[in-house]
Every structure is written in structure tokens, then in C-alpha cells.
Amino acid sequence: MHAALQMALINLNxxxxxxxxxxxxxxxGNLIVILSMFVILALAIFIPFPDGKDN
Amino acid sequence: MSSSQKNxxxxxxxxxxxxxxxxxxxxxxxxxxxxxxxxxxxVLTLASLIMLIATGLVLTLEGPAWWHGSSVxxxxxxxxxxxxxxxxxxxxxxxxxxxWMAAWRGKRTxxxxxxxxxxxxxxxxxxxxxxxxxxxxxxxxATEAKDGFNAxxxxxxxxxLNTGQAILLHVALLPLAVGIIVVWHILLVxxxxxxxxxxxxxxxxxxxx
Numbered sequence: 001m002h003a004a005l006q007m008a009l010i011n012l013n014x015x016x017x018x019x020x021x022x023x024x025x026x027x028x029g030n031l032i033v034i035l036s037m038f039v040i041l042a043l044a045i046f047i048p049f050p051d052g053k054d055n
Numbered sequence: 056m057s058s059s060q061k062n063x064x065x066x067x068x069x070x071x072x073x074x075x076x077x078x079x080x081x082x083x084x085x086x087x088x089x090x091x092x093x094x095x096x097x098v099l100t101l102a103s104l105i106m107l108i109a110t111g112l113v114l115t116l117e118g119p120a121w122w123h124g125s126s127v128x129x130x131x132x133x134x135x136x137x138x139x140x141x142x143x144x145x146x147x148x149x150x151x152x153x154x155w156m157a158a159w160r161g162k163r164t165x166x167x168x169x170x171x172x173x174x175x176x177x178x179x180x181x182x183x184x185x186x187x188x189x190x191x192x193x194x195x196x197a198t199e200a201k202d203g204f205n206a207x208x209x210x211x212x213x214x215x216l217n218t219g220q221a222i223l224l225h226v227a228l229l230p231l232a233v234g235i236i237v238v239w240h241i242l243l244v245x246x247x248x249x250x251x252x253x254x255x256x257x258x259x260x261x262x263x264x
Binding site: 033036037040041043044045047049051 | 090091092093095096140144147148151152
């Protein structure tokens with residue numbers, strides 16, 4: 001039970017997976033973080049801010 | 056000018072009050088264009104930095120054997136890790152947002168430049184953090200980064216294999232530098248005001264408002 005609670009939702013206990021095109025190489029984890037930042041930027045621009053009041 | 060007004064404390068007080076009024080330093084309202092999620096990422100970065108410093112201070116109390124070997128140490132180690140992950144995510148989104156709105160407009164060059172310096176200083180601080188994990192990851196990073204710093208010609212001053220130097224840089228000099236630059240950056244933001252959108256140049260140089 002205790003060991004089960006300590007298990008990560010996604011098993012990270014293995015060497016990182018890498019993607020590469022020519023000399024460019026990036027780990028899947030870092031690529032997910034970078035793509036997430038693009039998504040966050042787009043959401044921050046397009047999602048309306050609540051309770052916007054004109055000053 | 057009387058003799059008491061010539062001393063440096065009087066001059067500093069006068070110049071401080073002239074350059075920044077209390078209502079600019081702690082405003083209770085903001086222009087309408089600030090009501091957008093893209094304007095939130097600066098303060099999110101600042102909140103992450105506060106969490107970073109707080110969790111880092113906890114880690115200094117017990118040291119590596121604690122953060123590697125106990126569940127409580129793991130918790131604070133993870134808090135420090137996720138604080139820095141969020142710190143950089145928020146800072147990069149803040150950077151992108153400010154870049155695309157050309158946030159250096161309206162005599163805000165110093166604000167932009169201090170932000171750039173804070174970003175670069177944060178990267179060096181993060182590197183020294185990775186160097187002092189005291190695990191195989193930090194050994195790998197130290198031996199790889201050593202060649203990079205030697206190639207830049209600064210290996211004699213900053214030896215990534217010197218864990219003692221990396222610890223002192225990470226817990227003393229670099230946080231102090233990042234902290235001072237960030238405070239300077241925030242004071243400039245408060246002094247010049249939040250940059251308006253590009254199609255709202257009428258308010259470009261209006262101070263805080």
C-alpha cells in the first residue's frame with residue numbers, strides 16, 4: 001500500500017526518451033515542457049480575463 | 056540648499072521621492088488593458104521565485120543526506136525542483152508576451168534590459184543548482200559543462216567540478232544577484248507603469264497610468 005502510494009502516476013524510472021533530427025536532439029520531457037509553454041501563451045492571450053473593469 | 060540637505064541621505068531621500076511616489080509603488084488600480092491573462096505571468100514568476108527562496112532555505116538547514124534519504128527531505132527537494140520548473144515556464148511566457156508587445160516602448164529600455172539580465176542570471180543560478188544535487192546527474196552535468204566553460208575561456212574562474220564553489224555560488228552570490236536585479240526590475244515597472252498594448256500608444260509614457 002505504502003509502495004503503491006509512492007509510485008508516480010507516470011513511470012519515470014527509466015532513461016529519458018530522445019527525439020532527434022540531424023544535429024538537433026531533445027528529450028521527450030523537455031519537448032513536452034516547451035510545447036506546454038506555447039499552449040499556455042496561446043491560452044493567456046485568448047482566454048478572457050474575469051471581472052475586467054474599465055478604468 | 057541648507058547644510059542638512061547636502062548630505063547623501065537627504066539627497067537620496069529627495070531623489071527617491073521624486074522618482075517614485077508611494078501610489079506608484081503600491082497601486083490599488085491598474086489600466087483596463089492589464090485585465091488580460093498575459094499580464095499575470097510577471098507576478099507568477101515572482102511568486103515562484105519566493106517559493107524557490109523559501110524552499111531553498113529549508114534545504115540549507117539539513118543538507119544533501121537529508122534531501123536524498125528522507126521522505127521529508129524528498130518533499131522539500133521536490134518543492135524546490137517544481138518551483139524552479141514553474142519559475143522558468145512563467146518567466147519564458149512572460150518574456151514571450153513582453154517581446155511581442157515590444158515592452159521596451161515608452162522609455163522602458165532599462166526595464167527590458169534588467170529583465171534580460173535577470174533571465175541570464177537565473178540560468179546560471181539554475182546550472183549551479185543542478186551541479187550541487189550530489190547525485191549522478193550533477194556529476195554528468197559538471198563534467199559536460201566543464202568543457203563548455205573551458206571553451207568559453209572562463210574555466211579558470213568557474214570550475215564546474217568544484218562542488219564547494221558551486222554551492223557557495225548557488226546559495227549566496229547568485230541568489231543575491233538575482234534578487235537585486237528582480238527588485239530593480241520591479242521598481243522600474245512600477246516607476247514607468249505597465250506597458251500598454253501596441254495599439255494603445257496614447258498611454259505610452261503616462262507613468263504608472
